Amino acid sequence: MTDIRLTNTLTRQVEVFEPLVAGQVGVYLCGPTVYDLAHLGNARSAVNFDMLHRLLRHDFGVENVTFVRNITDVDDKIIARSIESGKPIGELTAASTQDYLDDLDALSVLGVTNMPRATEYIAEMIAMIEVLIAKGHAYVASDGNVLFHVPSMPDYGQLSRRSQDDIIAGARVEISASKRDASDFVLWKPKKDDEPASAAFESPWGLGRPGWHIECSAMSKSILGDVFDIHAGGNDLIFPHHENEIAQSRCANESAHMAKTWLHNGMLMVEGQKMSKSLGNFFTVRDLLGQGHRGETLRLALLSGHYRAPLDFTQAKLTEAKNRLDSWYRAWNGATPATDVPAAVLTAVRDDLNTPQAFAEIDTLKGNPAELAAAAQFLGLLNLSPEDWFQGGGSADDLTADAIDALIVERADAKKSKNFGRADEIRDQLTEAGVVLEDSAGGTTWRRG
RNA sequence: GGUACCGUGGCGGAGAGGCUACGCACCGGAUUGCAAAUCCGUGUACACCGGUUCGAAUCCGGUCGGUACCUCCA
Numbered sequence: 230m231t232d233i234r235l236t237n238t239l240t241r242q243v244e245v246f247e248p249l250v251a252g253q254v255g256v257y258l259c260g261p262t263v264y265d266l267a268h269l270g271n272a273r274s275a276v277n278f279d280m281l282h283r284l285l286r287h288d289f290g291v292e293n294v295t296f297v298r299n300i301t302d303v304d305d306k307i308i309a310r311s312i313e314s315g316k317p318i319g320e321l322t323a324a325s326t327q328d329y330l331d332d333l334d335a336l337s338v339l340g341v342t343n344m345p346r347a348t349e350y351i352a353e354m355i356a357m358i359e360v361l362i363a364k365g366h367a368y369v370a371s372d373g374n375v376l377f378h379v380p381s382m383p384d385y386g387q388l389s390r391r392s393q394d395d396i397i398a399g400a401r402v403e404i405s406a407s408k409r410d411a412s413d414f415v416l417w418k419p420k421k422d423d424e425p426a427s428a429a430f431e432s433p434w435g436l437g438r439p440g441w442h443i444e445c446s447a448m449s450k451s452i453l454g455d456v457f458d459i460h461a462g463g464n465d466l467i468f469p470h471h472e473n474e475i476a477q478s479r480c481a482n483e484s485a486h487m488a489k490t491w492l493h494n495g496m497l498m499v500e501g502q503k504m505s506k507s508l509g510n511f512f513t514v515r516d517l518l519g520q521g522h523r524g525e526t527l528r529l530a531l532l533s534g535h536y537r538a539p540l541d542f543t544q545a546k547l548t549e550a551k552n553r554l555d556s557w558y559r560a561w562n563g564a565t566p567a568t569d570v571p572a573a574v575l576t577a578v579r580d581d582l583n584t585p586q587a588f589a590e591i592d593t594l595k596g597n598p599a600e601l602a603a604a605a606q607f608l609g610l611l612n613l614s615p616e617d618w619f620q621g622g623g624s625a626d627d628l629t630a631d632a633i634d635a636l637i638v639e640r641a642d643a644k645k646s647k648n649f650g651r652a653d654e655i656r657d658q659l660t661e662a663g664v665v666l667e668d669s670a671g672g673t674t675w676r677r678g
Numbered sequence: 679g680g681u682a683c684c685g686u687g688g689c690g691g692a693g694a695g696g697c698u699a700c701g702c703a704c705c706g707g708a709u710u711g712c713a714a715a716u717c718c719g720u721g722u723a724c725a726c727c728g729g730u731u732c733g734a735a736u737c738c739g740g741u742c743g744g745u746a747c748c749u750c751c752a
Contacts, residue, residue, distance in 0.1 A: 238682095241682085258752095259752070260752090261752075262750095262751085267752095268752085270751085270752055271751095271752055272752090273752070274752040275752085277752095304750095305750080306750075389681070389682085389747075389748080390681055390682075391680075391681060391747095391748070392680085392681095412749080414749065415749095441750090442749095462752060463751075463752030464682090464683085464746070464747075464752085465746075465747065465751055465752065466751075466752065467681095467682085467747070468681085468747060468748065468749080469747095469748085469749045470749090470751085472749095473749085493752095494752070495683080495684095495745095495746085496745080496746065496751095496752080497752085498745080498746095501744085501745080502745085503745080503746065503751090504752095505750095505751055505752085506750080506751065506752095507750060507751060508751095533690075533691075533701090534690085534691070535691085535692080537683080538683080538684075538691095539683085539684080539744095539745060539746075541690095543689095543690090545689070545690075545702080545703095546690070548702080549689090549690065549701070549702050549703090552701085552702065553701065553702080556701090559715075559716090577692090583692075583693095585690095585691055585692055585700080585701095586691095586692055586693080586699085586700085588691090588692095588700075588701075589691085589692065589699060589700035589701075590700085591700095592699095592700055592701065593699095593700080644711080647711080649711055649712070652711085652712080653711095653712065653713090656712080656713070656714095660713095665713090665714060665715090666713075666714070667713085667714045667715055668710075668712095668713075668714075668715095669714095669715080674715095676714095
C-alpha cells in the first residue's frame with residue numbers, strides 16, 4: 230500500500246505518516262465557535278479534513294480511527310450574541326451547533342467519532358490549569374485572570390517559528406499591567422458583573438470561564454491522550470491558538486509533543502481577500518444552498534484546490550464544479566460501484582490529500598462507470614441517484630416533474646405529426662423554465678439546467 | 679519590521695531536472711428536424727534576471743508581485 234504523506238507544519242516537511250500506536254489513529258480537528266451560521270471558510274476546513282478522515286478510515290479501518298472535532302460553546306462572542314439577541318446561551322449554542330451539523334451533512338462531511346463541547350470539560354480544564362500553576366508555568370494575576378507564563382517554556386514558538394521578541398514586537402499584543410510578560414495568555418478569566426451567570430463556572434479562582442486555548446488542550450488530552458497523531462485546523466490558528474495549546478499541553482503533561490503531525494488548511498478568499506467573520510465578507514453555507522447550489526457542488530468546489538493553498542471562491546468555480554459533476558453523473562448513470570477505490574485516486578489522496586489530482590484521475594474513468602463511482606464516492610461525491618441529481622432540486626415555483634412530462638408527451642405528438650414549430654415552442658418554454666430536453670433513440674429525457 | 683506560503687496556457691489547476699496532466703471556456707467537424715448529450719480535432723504555458731547542467735517550468739541566487747499570520751478568526 231502506498232504510504233500516506235502529509236505536510237507537517239511543525240517541521241515544514243512532507244512526512245510519511247506513521248501512527249504512534251500501529252494501526253490506530255487519533256485526530257483532533259478544531260471545530261467552530263457556535264454563535265452564528267457557518268461561513269464557507271469554516272466549511273472548507275471541515276471538508277478538507279473530511280478527506281483525511283475518509284482516507285484514514287479506508288486505510289486503517291473505521292473502528293481504528295478516532296476523529297475528534299470539538300464545539301466551542303463558551304466564548305466572548307457567544308455571550309455578546311446572547312445579550313444582543315436575548316436568546317439564552319444554551320439555546321443559542323444548541324441551535325448553532327445543529328445548524329453547523331446540518332450544513333456539514335449537506336456537504337457530505339462524515340460524522341465524527343467524538344464531538345466534545347467545551348462546557349462539558351470544565352473540570353478537566355481546571356485540573357490542567359492547576360497542574361500548570363503547580364509546575365510554575367501559570368499564575369493568578371492581580372486582576373483575577375489566570376495566565377500562562379510564556380517565558381517559563383524555553384522552546385515556545387516552534388510551530389509558528391516565532392521568537393518571543395518577534396511576538397512582543399507585534400502590533401496587537403495586549404499589554405496589561407497584570408501580566409508578568411507581554412506574551413502571557415489567559416487560561417481562566419473571572420466573570421464580569423454584566424456577564425450572564427450561565428456563562429460562568431465555579432473554579433478555585435472564583436466564578437469565571439476558560440480561555441480559548443485551554444479547551445482544546447483539555448479535550449484532546451481527555452479523549453486522545455497526552456500525545457496524539459494529528460492535530461488539524463485553519464492556518465490562521467497556527468498562532469496564537471495552536472502555539473498556545475502546545476505550550477499548555479506540553480508543560481502540563483511534560484511531553485515532547487502535543488500532536489506529532491500538525492496540518493493546516495489555507496484560507497478561503499473572496500475577491501483576493503480572506504473570507505472571515507471579522508471582515509464581514511463572508512457567505513454562509515446556507516446562503517449558497519439557498520441559491521440553489523447543491524452540497525456536492527460546494528464540496529467539489531472546496532476540494533478543487535490543494536488544501537494548503539489559498540482558495541479563491543468565485544461563481545466560475547461553482548459553475549465548473551457543477552459541470553464536472555454533471556459529466557460524472559452522466560458517465561456513471563447509476564452503475565453499481567466497484568468494490569475497490571481505484572489505485573490512482575487513492576495514491577493521489579494519500580499524497581498530502583491531493584484532491585485536484587484525484588479529480589483528474591476520475592475524469593479519466595468516464596468509460597468505466599463502476600470505478601468512477603467508487604472513486605467519486607470515496608471522495609464524498611456522487612451520493613445521489615443520477616435521476617435526483619439531474620431532476621431533483623427544483624424550487625417551489627419551478628415546473629413539477631408531472632408538468633414537464635406532460636409537455637414532453639405533447640411535444641412527441643407534435644414531432645410525430647411533423648409540427649416542428651409546436652415542438653420548438655415547447656422546447657423554448659422548457660428552456661425558459663430551466664429545463665433541458667435530451668432526445669435519444671430511447672425517448673426524451675430532461676434535466677434541470 | 680518579523681514568520682510563512684505562493685506566482686503554470688483565456689480561466690481553474692496538478693506536476694516537479696529530459697516523456698509537457700486534467701477540467702472549464704472558445705473554435706472547427708461528426709451526429710441531430712432543431713437542440714442537448716456524446717465523439718473527433720485544435721492550445722507547447724510555467725513572473726523577471728542571472729547561475730548550475732548535455733538539458734531548468736522544476737535546482738541555486740537575486741528581483742518584482744500577491745496572500746496570510748504577528749494574541750477575535752477555520
